[in-house]
Amino acid sequence: xxxTTQPISMDSYEGQEVNITCSHNNIATNDYITWYxxxxxxxPRFIIQGYKTKVTNEVASLFIPADRKSSTLSLPRVSLSDTxxxxxxxxxxxxxxxxxxxxxxxxxxxx
Amino acid sequence: DxxxxxxxxxxxxxxxxxxxxxxxPISEHxxxxxxxxxxxxxxxFLTYFQNEAQLEKSRLLSDxxxxxxxxGSFSTLEIQRTEQGDSAMYxxxxxxxxxxxxxxxxxxxxxxxxx
Numbered sequence: 001x002x003x004t005t006q007p008i009s010m011d012s013y014e015g016q017e018v019n020i021t022c023s024h025n026n027i028a029t030n031d032y033i034t035w036y037x038x039x040x041x042x043x044p045r046f047i048i049q050g051y052k053t054k055v056t057n058e059v060a061s062l063f064i065p066a067d068r069k070s071s072t073l074s075l076p077r078v079s080l081s082d083t084x085x086x087x088x089x090x091x092x093x094x095x096x097x098x099x100x101x102x103x104x105x106x107x108x109x110x111x
Numbered sequence: 112d113x114x115x116x117x118x119x120x121x122x123x124x125x126x127x128x129x130x131x132x133x134x135x136p137i138s139e140h141x142x143x144x145x146x147x148x149x150x151x152x153x154x155x156f157l158t159y160f161q162n163e164a165q166l167e168k169s170r171l172l173s174d175x176x177x178x179x180x181x182x183g184s185f186s187t188l189e190i191q192r193t194e195q196g197d198s199a200m201y202x203x204x205x206x207x208x209x210x211x212x213x214x215x216x217x218x219x220x221x222x223x224x225x226x
Contacts, residue, residue, distance in 0.1 A: 034213045034214075
């Protein structure tokens with residue numbers, strides 16, 4: 001499974017757009033890129049998944065360049081409730097599917 | 112609520128005792144996963160089931176740990192002879208499988224404290 005690298009922490013203010021970048025230089029052809037969000041004392045929550053270019057849902061956008069060696073999770077107009085840890089994962093959906101989490105990026109949104 | 116549920120939410124036990132946790136996945140999901148999470152770390156994979164078959168176990172799952180999913184619905188995770196190092200949050204997740212395997216839905220977790 002491809003190893004991912006993301007910042008340990010980020011700070012932002014309410015109403016700003018937040019972009020969290022994840023590096024995955026060894027991504028394989030069949031790998032998907034998936035992002036999860038986790039609040040304290042809760043299980044992770046699936047945010048978004050993509051393979052290439054751009055994916056958007058009601059929560060976030062995911063930008064993946066052509067070489068797929070990195071990806072950027074974009075959260076528009078964050079609020080205090082977006083304070084959480086965000087995990088970037090890379091792997092193959094068709095295999096066993098066990099997720100390999102790193103330490104994630106702790107996002108702190110300030111008023 | 113049709114999400115993943117786990118019981119109990121908290122468990123305090125003494126070292127050497129056995130504990131059992133239960134997970135009820137989303138009913139139409141055929142894949143079920145167990146993870147363990149310690150403070151400041153991301154969840155670590157323990158084991159997973161496709162229907163009632165246990166298809167993979169992590170090296171983290173010592174012989175004191177056993178998991179079952181007898182009818183392909185709910186699952187149990189048992190830890191025998193608990194040790195203080197077993198203190199962690201135990202998370203269960205379910206997935207529809209196939210192309211959506213990485214879209215996993217997690218329960219609230221069971222926090223285990225071994226004293």
